[in-house]
Amino acid sequence: MAKVTMIEAINRAHAWEMTHDPTVVVLGEDIGINGGVFRATAGLQEQFGKDRVQDTPLAEGMIAGMAIGMATQGLKPVAEIQFMGFIYPALDQIANHMARMRNRTRGRLTCPVVMRMPHGGGIHAPEHHSESLEAMLAHHAGLRVVCPSSPARAYGLLLASIRDPDPVIFLEPARLYRLVKQEVADDGQALPLDVCYRLREGSDVTVVTWGAMVTETLRAADTLESEGVSCEVLDLATLSPIDHDTILESVVKTGRLVIVHEAPRNCGIGAEIAATVAEHGLYDLNAPIRRVAGYDTIMPLARLEYDYIPNAARIMDAVRETLAA
Amino acid sequence: MAKVTMIEAINRAHAWEMTHDPTVVVLGEDIGINGGVFRATAGLQEQFGKDRVQDTPLAEGMIAGMAIGMATQGLKPVAEIQFMGFIYPALDQIANHMARMRNRTRGRLTCPVVMRMPHGGGIHAPEHHSESLEAMLAHHAGLRVVCPSSPARAYGLLLASIRDPDPVIFLEPARLYRLVKQEVADDGQALPLDVCYRLREGSDVTVVTWGAMVTETLRAADTLESEGVSCEVLDLATLSPIDHDTILESVVKTGRLVIVHEAPRNCGIGAEIAATVAEHGLYDLNAPIRRVAGYDTIMPLARLEYDYIPNAARIMDAVRETLAA
Amino acid sequence: MKTVAEFEIKYCQFLDAAGSLAAGAPPLASDTAELLKMYRFMTLVRAFDTKAVNLQRTGKLGTYASCLGHEAAHVGVAAAMHPEDVLIPVYREFGSQIWRGVKMSTILTFWGGDERGCDYTTAREDFPWCVPIATQMLHGAGVAMAMKIRGQKRCSVTFIGDGGTSEGAFYEAINLAGARALPAVFVIVNNDWAISVPIEQQTATKTLAQKAIAAGIPGVQVDGNDVIAIRHITSEAVARARRGEGPTLIEALTYRLGDHTTADDASRYRDQSEVKEAWGKEPLLRLRSHLMKLRVWDEAREGALKAECAREVEAAVDEYLSAPKPSTDEMFDHLFANPPKGLAEQREVARRYANGHHAAGHGAGHGRNGSDGH
Amino acid sequence: MKTVAEFEIKYCQFLDAAGSLAAGAPPLASDTAELLKMYRFMTLVRAFDTKAVNLQRTGKLGTYASCLGHEAAHVGVAAAMHPEDVLIPVYREFGSQIWRGVKMSTILTFWGGDERGCDYTTAREDFPWCVPIATQMLHGAGVAMAMKIRGQKRCSVTFIGDGGTSEGAFYEAINLAGARALPAVFVIVNNDWAISVPIEQQTATKTLAQKAIAAGIPGVQVDGNDVIAIRHITSEAVARARRGEGPTLIEALTYRLGDHTTADDASRYRDQSEVKEAWGKEPLLRLRSHLMKLRVWDEAREGALKAECAREVEAAVDEYLSAPKPSTDEMFDHLFANPPKGLAEQREVARRYANGHHAAGHGAGHGRNGSDGH
Ligand SMILES: Cc1ncc(C[n+]2csc(CCOP(=O)(O)OP(=O)(O)O)c2C)c(N)n1
Ligand SMILES: Cc1ncc(C[n+]2csc(CCOP(=O)(O)OP(=O)(O)O)c2C)c(N)n1
Numbered sequence A, B: 001m002a003k004v005t006m007i008e009a010i011n012r013a014h015a016w017e018m019t020h021d022p023t024v025v026v027l028g029e030d031i032g033i034n035g036g037v038f039r040a041t042a043g044l045q046e047q048f049g050k051d052r053v054q055d056t057p058l059a060e061g062m063i064a065g066m067a068i069g070m071a072t073q074g075l076k077p078v079a080e081i082q083f084m085g086f087i088y089p090a091l092d093q094i095a096n097h098m099a100r101m102r103n104r105t106r107g108r109l110t111c112p113v114v115m116r117m118p119h120g121g122g123i124h125a126p127e128h129h130s131e132s133l134e135a136m137l138a139h140h141a142g143l144r145v146v147c148p149s150s151p152a153r154a155y156g157l158l159l160a161s162i163r164d165p166d167p168v169i170f171l172e173p174a175r176l177y178r179l180v181k182q183e184v185a186d187d188g189q190a191l192p193l194d195v196c197y198r199l200r201e202g203s204d205v206t207v208v209t210w211g212a213m214v215t216e217t218l219r220a221a222d223t224l225e226s227e228g229v230s231c232e233v234l235d236l237a238t239l240s241p242i243d244h245d246t247i248l249e250s251v252v253k254t255g256r257l258v259i260v261h262e263a264p265r266n267c268g269i270g271a272e273i274a275a276t277v278a279e280h281g282l283y284d285l286n287a288p289i290r291r292v293a294g295y296d297t298i299m300p301l302a303r304l305e306y307d308y309i310p311n312a313a314r315i316m317d318a319v320r321e322t323l324a325a
Numbered sequence C, D: 001m002k003t004v005a006e007f008e009i010k011y012c013q014f015l016d017a018a019g020s021l022a023a024g025a026p027p028l029a030s031d032t033a034e035l036l037k038m039y040r041f042m043t044l045v046r047a048f049d050t051k052a053v054n055l056q057r058t059g060k061l062g063t064y065a066s067c068l069g070h071e072a073a074h075v076g077v078a079a080a081m082h083p084e085d086v087l088i089p090v091y092r093e094f095g096s097q098i099w100r101g102v103k104m105s106t107i108l109t110f111w112g113g114d115e116r117g118c119d120y121t122t123a124r125e126d127f128p129w130c131v132p133i134a135t136q137m138l139h140g141a142g143v144a145m146a147m148k149i150r151g152q153k154r155c156s157v158t159f160i161g162d163g164g165t166s167e168g169a170f171y172e173a174i175n176l177a178g179a180r181a182l183p184a185v186f187v188i189v190n191n192d193w194a195i196s197v198p199i200e201q202q203t204a205t206k207t208l209a210q211k212a213i214a215a216g217i218p219g220v221q222v223d224g225n226d227v228i229a230i231r232h233i234t235s236e237a238v239a240r241a242r243r244g245e246g247p248t249l250i251e252a253l254t255y256r257l258g259d260h261t262t263a264d265d266a267s268r269y270r271d272q273s274e275v276k277e278a279w280g281k282e283p284l285l286r287l288r289s290h291l292m293k294l295r296v297w298d299e300a301r302e303g304a305l306k307a308e309c310a311r312e313v314e315a316a317v318d319e320y321l322s323a324p325k326p327s328t329d330e331m332f333d334h335l336f337a338n339p340p341k342g343l344a345e346q347r348e349v350a351r352r353y354a355n356g357h358h359a360a361g362h363g364a365g366h367g368r369n370g371s372d373g374h
């Protein structure tokens, strides 16, 4: 089995599904001959032709809108938005149509579309290239929001997302694209959506996180282990709908909850997780919940971005404080 | 003092501020001779002329984008979006520019813009006319999000919003536009932003809500009083930044928290309130927090909208359950 | 300076307001069977429209956007389409939809506040109404892209209003259609008004058809009250698209004879004299004169047709009004093919509070309740 | 069918690639003082650009969008503006900005990852760079609207790329500017490429200037490598705008001689032969020949200018590199005039963890880290 980076895993998932499902069509800016600015679609146009792997004119609303039209005709568009900060022009189409088409037509027309995009900061990119906007999308009923944190999950969750008969927003942590290589069987096996992945069993505190923050959290958990603290680390993976059951079960066991995300704290997905535990797991909590999140300001440019993004030190302190409470 | 509806109060706040601040300019679709589809700007074009009260071409992104340009030149645009469901095309400008201009230029250019719009359902309007999208906006740092629940607060908070040197999203509950009349002095007095309004003192449970849900909550509180339950009702009023201190203080007193909003539950602003109390007021809670919110589905068309919107019955049950816990 | 590109915009009219036929009119102008069929649908649509406004006024329908005056534009475009083409309407193209087989009771169901009205029994690939202005343009392009990728001999036909041409999505769609030579036809129904904003305030262009030049595609202006012209021009555009020769932008000139919707009061912003003048150009009258000149129409037939249309409309209204209120489950059961668990729990809650508060019969409390003019 | 509207698009070039001047060139073509000033700035900008790319390659600057080949378009447009006009750039119009007094060290500060680089000391009403494609077009219209409302004799000048013309915001802005006769000039820098997408795939139009027809405004195409033509045409447009006669859309034809940005590798998608050919038309060469023909330039002066520019650029780089890392407070202190309380608390947290993890010097780890081509 070959060791691949996340970006390679994403590329392979595309190729697998395009080979096995002739209705899959790939769209986006610079995704053809250039293979995408991160190379996620490298080689696909050569392999599958210009009809099925299309460079589009430069307009995100157009990409989402045309994907909707194509989907209602039975195609399965997989569209790339070049960076998450550029999803805004597409939001009208995503929220007012893509998320609603099945519901508003009572199932007559549907939108099996995947909107893929790099997510988050940490790669010293220019302004507007490092946003984490998952909560904005998660708040919209009718969408699934998925975010892998390893090459294997990128492969399996992307396949599941393409196969899902409804729209999926697929967020790819840009910082993880080439960070690690992992053995990933290119066997077309999807991984389940709508569930958390338990990455580490633990008994003292539950830490829920996703995307690039998984790496920081696992690093924090390693260090904390040497201090005798046992962290249970859950990768949320599907950010909407949230697998609250798994989180609540874990909190029953640990009695403590820390949530880590890169997006701004205010009205982030961490709030939804915390709120649900405060509703359904309050009596299981032995300490206040803690959120470690991006600050409620604009994601700064490169020189300060690592002062913005939560890191292992902040996560460890939050866990320690929770344990001390 | 004249008794006025909320829509009249909003109209007067515009007229007052335009009279006293020549930099205030009003923009929007059908806001000129037609006075706005709800009549919020009725008479303003006649009084202040076509330069200061401008019908725009039909494009919300254009409205927000031009408002930004005008604001950087020292004007104070007050722009109407005809219904909140049509804010999506404007979101790119609002999130990527309006909310950031001061920060990204280190204060050199600023955006004192107010974006007003009807909010929420309950008026049997057509599809896409009844949305509650406040959480999506609140999640964006650099914006204030304000939502009045009475004619007096509409008047005072709108004045404060126009005077604020930064962008404000001003959400007007359409269902309340003409529901009640109230005495409102047309004296140019603004009300403070960034604070909750305590509408009812109580000792058993804190109920936090905003907009049209304030009416339902107060109705529920009345009935509950006759059952011997004392509700403290807080009108959040500024939805971002949230006045967490007042909520936490109230929970210290009551030990119980119910949050009511019309927007979908998942990643709504209720989650942020609940999460903050679970972090900073956990030991004050005598019962699990409860959220009464819109369901995580699309706002239905008119025949089912009152089956979607939380009502006094649901609120009362949530309060009762909290007290029984 | 040298000239590097030249363009012109043509205007097409065959049947003028007085009902006189221009020289060079196409065979359609004397195809009485087709003309009678279109006249029949235009008459039916007007009867439907009048009834729908009345239903709203009597509290039995929600806010409704009348198509009064648009009958030729709507019917003419639909008549130029093939059944397997896909129609993407805005919110008032009832004439097109009824021609394509969408039931009048279904239309009323939607505007009565019930999503089941988007579940057409025929024309099942056609789009439902589209309220967010101009967004439908991109669906039209996307549908055409799917047809092109699959090598199908079909096209999409998408409507938009004059006001809608100010939204960026309009241009994005025609630009895409041009750049990829998509089998798409776009029809701007220029009825002079976008709610209270007249076309002169919407844009500085002399025509809306010339916006096609920005997309590098053919644009043509047509008298939208002349059903022969509109059908003829649309047929040519549809044929072009189906031959794989790319998209066309058509501007149909007509006039909104009614209020914007039942929630609007146009007397606040436009002169009655303008409306009166427009009535002189409305589409049914001239077609009727033409049919009479062709000696295939008379007062008796007119009376019979009106009665027949009234009956059809009444039957549709009965069907509409007899539909029970949807169950609260309807809010949840169509959101996802694979619904998440939490949704089932919320469905239970909604059942518990169903009808607890407001009864929502047909159009209960509908209309001007709080909103005056959207 | 009768013709209801006709249009043509003109092309302007005075100085061809070989440096020959066309008959009928404006007085500017022999105004040696102004020509020398423009040549000086074009040379400075090229020196700056070369240095900036080098800084990025050596890890001392973030991702940078080279303006190589665009010098005439950028300098010519700025030279046509008055100081009190407002410039709204995209992300590579360094020539315009340097002409208008923005310090080179400030430009480097921004592209080195520090917002303080948007706080210009001169041209303080000019906009900062705009990454979300086409959004700046509406700022240009809004700025012009403010000027118009206040009756000022000023205008806004807004840049956009060829790729940018596919975004709806581009059309919304020109349509608004036309409908309200705004004092605005819009300049499309058509450099043939939008990252890897060539202009033929972006649109079916023959020219981009013709997109003006969709807004009912004048559109003109100009050789963007001919600084005399671009300045002349822009001056006319600026004068028109300032006279209250409305907006103009200018298409400047040039070529992106470099990669899209330092994170891009254009050899993946375009032929080196195309680039080579474009070098034959680049803007400095022809202006230099012209100046030599006018006998105001020679090799010695060229050498002296190059040395002077190199010194200026070095000084700017020194100033840039000597700026300390911004404090973490910078993330919080400029968000609101009246910051909410919670923000102060978060500022404290950020201070506590400042530098705890990564040191971020100039361009530390910048560049290809993870992203190959944005
Ligand atoms: C994005 C958006 N903005 C605003 C509205 C509110 N609105 C509904 S119809 C309308 C005017 C549309 O005018 P036009 O395109 O000319 O179509 P017509 O109604 O004349 O058929 C407006 C502003 C909307 N539905 N969608
Ligand atoms: C809304 C948006 N989408 C995508 C991008 C990514 N992107 C940056 S530059 C660029 C191409 C722009 O091409 P063009 O407008 O021709 O300008 P040029 O770079 O050639 O000067 C793209 C797609 C972006 N910055 N903004």
Ligand SMILES: [Mg+2]
Binding pocket: C161, C162, C163, C189, C190, C191, C192, C193, C194, C195
């Ligand atoms: Mg119209």
Ligand SMILES: [Mg+2]
Binding pocket: D161, D162, D163, D189, D190, D191, D192, D193, D194, D195, D256
């Ligand atoms: Mg370009």
